[in-house]
Amino acid sequence: MRGKPGNRPRATAGVMALALAALAVGGSRLPAQDQAVPVPVPPVLEKTVAVAGGAGWVDTGIDVGPGQELLFTAAGRIDLQMGNPEASCGPEGVDLVTVEQPVPNANLGALIGKVVQPVASRIDEDSGQEIRDEIFVLFLIGPESTRTVPFKGRLYLGVNENVTRDNGGEFSVVVVRRPI
Numbered sequence: 001m002r003g004k005p006g007n008r009p010r011a012t013a014g015v016m017a018l019a020l021a022a023l024a025v026g027g028s029r030l031p032a033q034d035q036a037v038p039v040p041v042p043p044v045l046e047k048t049v050a051v052a053g054g055a056g057w058v059d060t061g062i063d064v065g066p067g068q069e070l071l072f073t074a075a076g077r078i079d080l081q082m083g084n085p086e087a088s089c090g091p092e093g094v095d096l097v098t099v100e101q102p103v104p105n106a107n108l109g110a111l112i113g114k115v116v117q118p119v120a121s122r123i124d125e126d127s128g129q130e131i132r133d134e135i136f137v138l139f140l141i142g143p144e145s146t147r148t149v150p151f152k153g154r155l156y157l158g159v160n161e162n163v164t165r166d167n168g169g170e171f172s173v174v175v176v177r178r179p180i
Helices: 013-026
Strands: 045-052 058-064 069-079 111-123 130-140 144-148 153-159 168-178
Touching: 045 058, 045 153, 058 168, 069 111, 130 144, 153 168
Parallel strands: none
Antiparallel strands: 045 168, 058 153, 069 144, 069 168, 111 130, 111 153
């Protein structure tokens, strides 16, 4: 279709109808490479975890990702020294800070958390035991807390004390993991 200079060619009614039909069927779609790919979001998870006073770090079985929010609610009592009634505490711990605590500025015996990301593992030549190299962050939980996860890893819970072999009792901790 050639027209006079300055005039645009005219489309026939049939061509226009085909173009409109194409738009109606899928004209708003982007080419496949430009479409946004949905990112799977983990569902809200709620889990109750028992943290024995003498257990050391307890693996919650909960994998976490950066930006996820964790809500903690804890109850129960532990004995920081079995047989010593003055060394009993709830998840807030006792009002005592020692130099040898995982979280130095938190109460002794308080409920604490750790997000761990394994980096490598190797076997110690002398002992034959596995040594895990890991990146981790420690944080205070206490009776109730909300934390945002800094990086991908596994959530562990424990007691803010390095010597746990003489401890007793346990905390019951409800952990809620919210998606980003």
